[in-house]
Amino acid sequence: MPGTLTQPQFDALIALLRADAALTQRQIQESTGMSLGSVNAAVRECEAAGYIAGRELTASGRAALEPYRVDNAIILAAGLSSRFAPISYERPKGTLKVRGEVLVERQIRQLHEAGITDITIVVGYKKEYFFSLAERYGARIVVNKEYATRNNNASLWLVKDDLANTYICSSDDYFTINPFESHVYQAYYSATYIAGPTREWCLTTGAGGRITGATVGGADAWTMLGHAYFDRAFSATFRTILESVYDLPETAPKLWESIYLDHIKSLDMVIRKYPDGVIHEFDSIDELRSFDPAFMENIDSEVFENISAALGCERGRIGAFYPLKQGITNLSCHFSVGEDEYVYRHPGAGTNQLIDRRAEIEALRLAGELGLDSTFLAGDPEQGWKISRYVPDCRNLDVSNPDELERAMRMGRALHESGRELARNFDFVTEGLRYESILASRGPIDIPGYDELRAKVLRLKEFADADGFDLAPSHNDFFPLNFLVDASGELSLIDWEYAGMSDVAADFGTMVVCAQLGAERAEDALGYYFGRPPTPAERRHFWSYVTFAGWCWYVWSLVKEAEGDDVGEWFLIYYRHAVDYVDALLASYVSGTDLTDAPAALSARRGA
Structure with a gap:
């Protein structure tokens, strides 16, 4: 705690400060809730120290309270609020109007009422919605560029040097009674009691209300809800801890509260209990609507x-x-x-x-x-x-189930034979070359084997184009995750964002690559598609599109990795499908021989 007063002494002096007049011990008791004995003892101690004279606060008493004066407030407003879909798609939750007031603005006004005007708002997602608060309320805006990749510890990192006697607030809280004060005795986290089971963070406490731990979920417990307060001692220790762990990979997804709990023995914070109905955090639209029945009708x-x-x-x-x-x-x-x-x-x-x-x-x-x-x-x-x-109780396509794989491939055939046309064209090699141009704009593509593979793919494409297969309406993202299987077994092919006129083999290529079908299972899929064994020309052409699909998404992966994204195991999966089949297919085209025993011929690519 920042000063040398005991809690009863602080409470007695604060009562006189707020009254700005002389008070009797009985009036101080009514203001603080202390027992009359504790009040009498605290008043005597303060009188002896020169903090109280004639039942009024002295200049020395005011000076004794200064170490407890709140310096500032940090309002965290960078998050995505994904649980508040779909409104969070349009605007940050803190900018919603509830019972006639914008959430973050109501909170700023409550801080002002307590004399706290040094307010910093850390923004990220749809940050522009908060910019006007700087002019209207004198708030400082700090932009968190990592809001989508780190938890709220990134927001506190940006303002770590501002932490002192500081309120830490969330922009989307609603307080029915102003919880903010000009002076606070020690660091605390606000809490509300929940009867029965809950999935909130449930606190355990020790002597003096000191927080000793928390569990996610529990029953009949005081739960972390609302704002927190850091005193100077807490801020100094927390800042040191944050600096020591911030760059660790495991820190990025953590809430600042989790970092606090990880080091709870070094961080002195007490629970501050609030009555039910004072603090509101809205985790869903339905929850907010129960609090403000007019919300849905009034929201823009x-x-x-x-x-x-x-x-x-x-x-x-x-x-x-x-x-x-x-x-x-x-x-x-x-x-x-x-x-x-x-x-x-x-x-x-x-x-x-x-x-x-x-x-x-x-x-x-x-x-x-x-x-x-x-x-x-x-x-x-x-x-x-x-x-x-x-579609409730649905699952994705199971390619190990012959019946489901057959029905999926026949759905692809029905699409291709519909006789319809789509305005858009989609070609894997054209798309791959577009990704390549993006990659090349960053500098030379100095990847071992890249140019050789590229040349093989382009040569194979010349052969495949000469086959003369039709363009037809195609899904182009034709793989298990885009098939929904309902409880009755009905299949729906969803997510048509890449659909367009493509070679009829394109959807087969996507299925083999993205479902990681082995050669034998892929041959089964090809037979299901045609409803008969494919001809040698059909087999060779359709397998060429496995190579094209693999190469397209391999180059896409190179672009994503160059941009700093981690594609993970799919990087290798795409690459292997680009290189594993290309030599056998080129040899078949050049020699004019058939891939009669396709699984064996195509497995030979690995020396199997």
């Missing part, structure tokens, strides 16, 4: 406008939100209208530059007409959103 949200218009329902009937997937390409969440369940897909930032949404919607409509995808309901090619039917 294109997501809810899209859902309401597409399904012809009132906003108030939309509920049961929870996230399903969040990544670079798309953000998806579950929702329901009455008893019906749906998925809302929101495009990730910048994906309109990568994905032709108009071509995607065109392909989705075709898939629906052909009975290949029973999930698609509505979408907008300009904005990129999509609404699909939610």
Whole structure:
């Protein structure tokens, strides 16, 4: 703790400071909640020290309180708030208006009411929504560029030198009673009691309310909820610890609270208990709506406008939100209208530059007409959103199941033979060369064997193009994770973002590479596709597209690695499919011989 006062002495002096007038011991007791005996003892001690005279606070008393004065507040506002989908797709949770007030602004005003005007807001995701707070409230804005790759320890790292007597707040908390004070005795974490089982962080405490540990989940417990307060001693120790662990790989995903708990014996912090209903953290839209029934009707949200218009329902009937997937390409969440369940897909930032949404919607409509995808309901090619039917208790395609693999390959054949045309064209080698140009823009491609492999792939492509196979509507992301198998066994082929006019062998190539089908299983798939054994020309042509698919995604992996992303084991998987078949296929084309025993011939690539 920053000063030398005891807790009762501090409480007595604070009561006089806030009253700014003389108080009797009885009035101090009513203000602090201490026993009358403790009040009388504290007052006598403070009078002896010269802090109180004539039942009023003296100049010495005010000076004794200065070490406990709050210096500043840090508001953490960088996170994605993924559990708050789909609203978090549009704006940070802290900028939502609840009961007529924007969450972060209400909190800033409460800090101001306590005399705390030195406020720093650490932002990241959709940071621009917070910029105006600097002008309107005099807040300082700090940008956390690592908000998507590190947990909130990265935000505290950026302001570690500002930690003193400091409130640590979350931008999306709502306090029904202002919890902030101008002076605080010691470091604490706010807590609320939860009766029954909970998945929140449950605290254990020792003498004087000192926090001794926490477990994720428990029952009938005081849980970490709301803000925290660092005193100067806590801040100094925490800063040293943070500096010692920050660069460790295991630190990146940790909350700052986890770092605190890892070093709890060195960090003195007490529990501060709040009555039920004072602190609110909203983990979902449904939870917020129960607190503010008018929220759904008042929120300015294109997501809810899209859902309401597409399904012809009132906003108030939309509920049961929870996230399903969040990544670079798309953000998806579950929702329901009455008893019906749906998925809302929101495009990730910048994906309109990568994905032709108009071509995607065109392909989705075709898939629906052909009975290949029973999930698609509505979408907008300009904005990129999509609404699909939610399939409960579903799983992905099992390629080890001959019946399922056969049905999947026949779905691909039905698409190719539909006689329809899509506006977009997609070719693996063309895409691979585009990725190559991106890679080359960073400098020479100095990778052993790259040029030799490239030359083989381009030569094989010349042979394959001369085969004269048709272009047809193709999925181009044709592999198990994009097949949903419902409880009755029905298959739906989803995610048509890369669909376009492609060589009829392209989907087979994708399936072999991405499902990692061995040569024998791949031959089975080829037979299922044709409904008969393939001709030698068909076999050689379709296997060439395994090489093209592998090479395309291998070059893509090179680009991603150059950009600092880790593609993981898929890097090698793509590479192996590019190199393992190319020599046997070229030899077959050059010599005019057949790959009659395809599994044996193609296995020979590894010297098997």
